[in-house]
Amino acid sequence: MEVAIIGAGITGIHAALELAAQGHAVVVFERSGSVASESSFAQGGLSAPALSGVWGALCGSQPLALQGSSLSHPAWRWAARQARTQRDDTIAATLRTLAQQSLARSTVLRRQLQLDHERSEGLLLLVRSEAQARKAQALAESWQQAGVSHAWRDAAQCRQHEPGLNPDIPLHGGWHLPEAEATNGRELCLLLKQAAQRLGVHFSFHTEVRQLQAGKRPALTHGPAPQAGLPAVSPRQDANSAAGPATLPSPREVQTHSFDAVLVCGAQLEDPLLHQLGLKPALRQVWGRTLTAPLRQLEAFPDLGPRANLIDDEQQVILSRLGQRVRVSGGASFQPPSRGDKGFEALHAVLHDWFPGAIQPQQVQYWQGSRLMSADGLPLLGASGADGIWLNLAHGGQGAAMAAGAAQVMAALIGGRDPGLDLTPFAAARRG
Template sequence: MDVIVIGGGIAGIATAYQLHAAGHRVCVVERHATVAQGATYGQGGALLPSPLDVWFGPTFMASSRSKQSGMMVKTGFDSAARDFLKRLASLRDPEAFVAQYAHLQPLVDMSRRVLADIESRLELDFEQRRGVLHVFRQPRELEDAQPAIDLLKGCGVPYRQLTPEECVAIEPSVPDFPEFAGGVLLPEERTANCPLFTKQLKQVLEDEGVQFRMHRSVTSLRLDGARAAVELAESHEGKKRGADVELITADAIVVAAGTGTPGLIGGIESASSLFALRVHTLTAPVAYEERAPHLTVVDSIKRITMTRINQRLRVSGAGVFQSASKSDKPLDATLSRRALDLLGQGTHDWIPGAARVSAARAWDGLRLITADGLPIVGATRHPRLFVNAAHGPAGWGLACGSAKVVADLVSGVTPDIPASVLAALGVARF
């Protein structure tokens, strides 16, 4: 079959890889000149989410104060945005959290298998590191995290719950003062460079004949003809420009266009179910080698991830929930400063002296997050249209497993995940 994949982020490239592996002729359309320029560019490195990492559950935004939650809420009177947060907050209930996480776990397992397969076939080096340490400041916070910690065992994720002394012994960059409550070590979980992997995979695909239409923006989908088609325009901020418009046809289309996805597939009552969340990163040079962490350190409550990537430290988090009408505009300078301060403070608290924050490069980007915490993966009401998007904080590895699910569906093969999970991930739930 001829398949068009829209989007050159990790979701699009991983989908193209699986479709090509399944024997389809694939064309990837990306509006930028190169791949990995959207949320994929800014990712914090955590490869696969554990129950402690997802952006829903008992500890996520448990406090309304940004200094405690690590997130900033500026929704104003936007009722859809407030509604979205209410729905997300309902997953703080431990039972609701456990039930919802059960829908994600099969996708995490699938993603682990898919990544292992790609790594063994292609032998790529994309700066993989092993070992993630979640740290908790207050005993109460550790108690709140207990349902997620219990789930680690249920999901078969190796872990060790550590006292503060054990945390410091295992990761000496974490200071023993001021006191903190303890940590959870995930010795097998990994971090890696997602943009690098995306570019490597693109190169492999290009060498094998997959077509890439870069600098082309999809302005609309046409699904009413005998074949599906997309309308392409040269990328001038994605606007149609008379003579530049071109039509390409295919047997199927996969939309993996990050925040561009809802606009292309339509039919989602956007704001209260789906949110384009602005998230920040600081990439700083290592300041003192002996203070730089060898494990990835995560402030578990604030969801601030501190990852070493060669001679740099990447610190990511500080989501800003603001009115949907503002999400595609640059963040106001004061808010931006406050978000970056949250990351700087996290670095100072947990790995002091490790990163030269004053010389850090700041970045922020939008990532699509759903009110039920699950991505949108699978078929749509139209038999030629498929989606791989909205992975929220966890698209790095998860998009790779989702890519296999989507490629199976395009090929008419039943994916190796339970039907109930497939239904929970589907766009029809909106």
């Protein structure tokens, strides 16, 4: 089959690789100049199946993406919808299965393709107080029922696991989740792109898809993309800039091509394609931010910074070890970042709480970007409702966690095979 993929972020790259591995002829259309240039550029990259579908349960009220919203904001209606989803044990189990499948597939790909990129394994979910631990007890019980590997660690054991933790900060304990990892998504996408090209995948960068026409042979109209803004990061601070450009000549005029299937993996809320598919009412744009910095290397203090990955339960902030760097992510919002907001200051504060003096502050890389999220927090996976057009969208903050598994699911569906997973909760027809 001839398959077109729209979007070269982490979901699109994984999908291209899976489809090509099954013998399909794949073309990827991307409006930017390289892979992972927008939502996937410097996202947190945490993959933790135990937390899939329940992110935010520990703060007792709203998911991470909704923190900072006023009570009158429509975001709280979304919060209620997500809370109902999180309480649905069947959906939570499906999400966990997809995340576990994704993590397992990522491990296989890393070994088969001999991928060498920044990553770390294991997660400590840190709890600052006994009261907060009681709030999270239901989550721990759900792990027990689902057979998820986890273990409670008291404060002393947490500090043994992460000896760089600030000894002066209050710490009640935490859960250790060994089946978790964090990955430098941009670096991974560059490596997966090379692997996909070896399988015959073609990439068309600086190319904007302007129209889709459904049918047995769906048509895709595309042309040169307007010059988009660069990710919000200084080029001299981009640790991956040495990878160089990864582009092919873009079309000089509007063209239309037909395929056997079109898979939409990348979109923003304003994209006309979403209007054509009738999806805009089901989606919202969520803004997130990360900071990444090299760790200080001091012989007298060998344990500066985290060894693996941590979540501050109270602040809902993730700290991840990526090679000799640390990445801090959190504080996402429905509102686009504004001049003078203190989002990055909040990330710095959490990092300083747990690992004071651990980074080289003059080399901090700041990034902020947006992604699509559905009202119930679930991705759009499967048929779009229009013949020949498929969806792999709206993973919210779990794109890195779900990308490899979602790619397997979509490759099976497009190839006419049973994906082995009930995708009803992810159907586009549910309308968020």
